[in-house]
Amino acid sequence: MKDRIDEMKKSYREVEVTLDLDRVIENAVLRGRKRLNRNVIQIRAAAAAVTVLVLLTAGINLSPAFADTAGSIPVLSSLVRILQFEKGKAAGGEITDGKQIGPVDWQQSGGSENILIPIYEEGAPSNTAAYFEVTYRQYPYSLTVELNGVRSLFAGEELPSFEDSTLVGAMYRIVTLDDSAQRFVITFKEPVEIEVKEMSGPAGILIEAKASIAENLPPVYSVRTASYDYGEHPGVLEGMLLAALDYKVDTVRMLRDSAGRHFAEAGYFLTESEAAAFREQILASGEVDFNLYIEQRGPGDTPDTINE
Amino acid sequence: MDYLETVRLASKGDAGAFSQLIHERKEDIYRIAYSYVKNREDALDIVSETVYKAFISVRKLKSPEYFNTWLTRILINCAIDHLKKNRRTVSLEISAAEMDGVDRTELMDLYSAIDNLEEKQKSVVILKYLNDLTISEVSEILQVPLGTVKTILHKALRELRLELKEEER
Numbered sequence: 001m002k003d004r005i006d007e008m009k010k011s012y013r014e015v016e017v018t019l020d021l022d023r024v025i026e027n028a029v030l031r032g033r034k035r036l037n038r039n040v041i042q043i044r045a046a047a048a049a050v051t052v053l054v055l056l057t058a059g060i061n062l063s064p065a066f067a068d069t070a071g072s073i074p075v076l077s078s079l080v081r082i083l084q085f086e087k088g089k090a091a092g093g094e095i096t097d098g099k100q101i102g103p104v105d106w107q108q109s110g111g112s113e114n115i116l117i118p119i120y121e122e123g124a125p126s127n128t129a130a131y132f133e134v135t136y137r138q139y140p141y142s143l144t145v146e147l148n149g150v151r152s153l154f155a156g157e158e159l160p161s162f163e164d165s166t167l168v169g170a171m172y173r174i175v176t177l178d179d180s181a182q183r184f185v186i187t188f189k190e191p192v193e194i195e196v197k198e199m200s201g202p203a204g205i206l207i208e209a210k211a212s213i214a215e216n217l218p219p220v221y222s223v224r225t226a227s228y229d230y231g232e233h234p235g236v237l238e239g240m241l242l243a244a245l246d247y248k249v250d251t252v253r254m255l256r257d258s259a260g261r262h263f264a265e266a267g268y269f270l271t272e273s274e275a276a277a278f279r280e281q282i283l284a285s286g287e288v289d290f291n292l293y294i295e296q297r298g299p300g301d302t303p304d305t306i307n308e
Numbered sequence: 309m310d311y312l313e314t315v316r317l318a319s320k321g322d323a324g325a326f327s328q329l330i331h332e333r334k335e336d337i338y339r340i341a342y343s344y345v346k347n348r349e350d351a352l353d354i355v356s357e358t359v360y361k362a363f364i365s366v367r368k369l370k371s372p373e374y375f376n377t378w379l380t381r382i383l384i385n386c387a388i389d390h391l392k393k394n395r396r397t398v399s400l401e402i403s404a405a406e407m408d409g410v411d412r413t414e415l416m417d418l419y420s421a422i423d424n425l426e427e428k429q430k431s432v433v434i435l436k437y438l439n440d441l442t443i444s445e446v447s448e449i450l451q452v453p454l455g456t457v458k459t460i461l462h463k464a465l466r467e468l469r470l471e472l473k474e475e476e477r
Contacts, residue, residue, distance in 0.1 A: 004418045004472070005437050012438045015342050017335050020352060025330055028356045029323055032363030177317055179324035239320030243367060 077199035092198035093129035125202030175235035221275035227261035244287035315372035344387035429464035
């Protein structure tokens, strides 16, 4: 009996590990990532009816006519799709890996401003875009762009400064504790109508913004962390906030403050008492070991720096 | 970065860290899966399901030091589910190279006898004998007391001996 088991063990150790194993593992991880993204969207939709969290997304332009006024970036690509926003969020591209972000371009044209995020692969323009999600929010007016399967910026860390921009306040990277994803936030100085296009051959994400009618929105009370220099730490805090909320809300986001430091925001509310209750809920979860602050902020205000 | 830090990052949603952990154990994962189904395609299906389930639930992992135990538990559950869903004769896809120098008939008999064990017994035998895990590690993975693992193993070996003797007659 022992001999037979030893023989079986030997045979088992010699089982050839198929070359397909890596592909199967990567596909399974991608499938998992897609599932988690879908979960968040579904949970958000279900929670929208009952949550007291403020999710105002009036600045999204869904009109196809907007495309006709598109600006002047000389895009030679073909239009794959104009993204349809639902509750401030839209997605495009294909699930893939090993892409890069090319040199980000920005131009003004009449009343609109256009930002092109080219997608590269092995140092050259890629034919298809990596899977990406864009989320428009207020407080401040901002568009968060998350690209999956994108591991670096081809052009280093350089992003346009937007010094001469009428609409765009800044574009900055936010820390992502996932070396196969990159995230950016584009902030706007005033309410904007936004249209996002997925381009191919060469691939890119074209973001077109134009001024919108000023909104008379009330201030909100943001539940957030203190400010930190760009790095892993604010990303870890973001993860802990997500864990504290059991990954059931998608109000958690990363932002940069008026001093260029970074923080994680758990969500924002119309009243201070609601914000305080939310803060207590998070602190009581046992998942966070840091302080949370409540900051009052207008729809276009850049967040303040808060020191620990 | 050390192992526990990588697990912590993975549990906070870092797909790169998660992939690294999986790749470090991919051969073990594949071989355990293979030992349940004994063919490449089904083994890959089990690996795929295991990695997928682990990825979407890694955030719930409370203790990083138990990552491997936790992953193996998912793997075994996936393998058993796969066998239940695909109730059919398991094809023995052992290559000649894999069986070089081994009495093929005897080996087939043993594989067949292990297949006939009930689920827990099969898992204990596979983990203990094919993967060289200790009784204590098997106990943690299967979440059954140490004494129970010993009892299961004892019964499994008795049944294997009985079955193999019958085949020899």
